[in-house]
Amino acid sequence: SQQGEEDPQALSIQEGENATMNCSYKTSINNLQWYRQNSGRGLVHLILIRSNEREKHSGRLRVTLDTSKKSSSLLITASRAADTASYFCATGNTNAGKSTFGDGTTLTVKP
């Protein structure tokens, strides 16, 4: 079964608005990563947050991690049409170990 579960499954917003996606997981983790996938393409690594970190920023991205609730959120601020994609969270348990993916959130940013 999948470790991570994202919600919402689909999100549609206007350009300039913020988009928030959530990810929940079941077991202990060493890190959690967020990826973006454009339709029919491979995955692009966005950000990694370690289990001892609570928040991390990268450009317009802000990721939070709450290990007590086993959840993470990805916030994209001032969204752009180019942000339209599917976003996945993946949990990592050991160094260079395999990751398990959630079902993803499909984000549509309307111009």
Next chain:
Amino acid sequence: GAVVSQHPSRVICKSGTSVKIECRSLDFQATTMFWYRQFPKQSLMLMATSNEGSKATYEQGVEKDKFLINHASLTLSTLTVTSAHPEDSSFYICSAFHSMETQYFGPGTRLLVL
């Protein structure tokens, strides 16, 4: 930055034939690579862990005789779909760790079995 390539990007084959997909780490060595499968509008499902110089580790429910994995060098892993059938049609993606934490994915190979 670290780059992982896959070849071919797209393949169409007849039912019963075998198809080989290559995954290469272009500017770094990867002792471990992963193979995923993704159906339309679904998430990635890990198929197997490819270990350089040793046998691959398959996830539960993945037939090792159906999906042959060879990791002959530190920069190349291959996935061979043997005796492909229409239900094997999917998007196959490989990944490799550049550092111990950051996983880089290939662009994927779309397989269509007629």
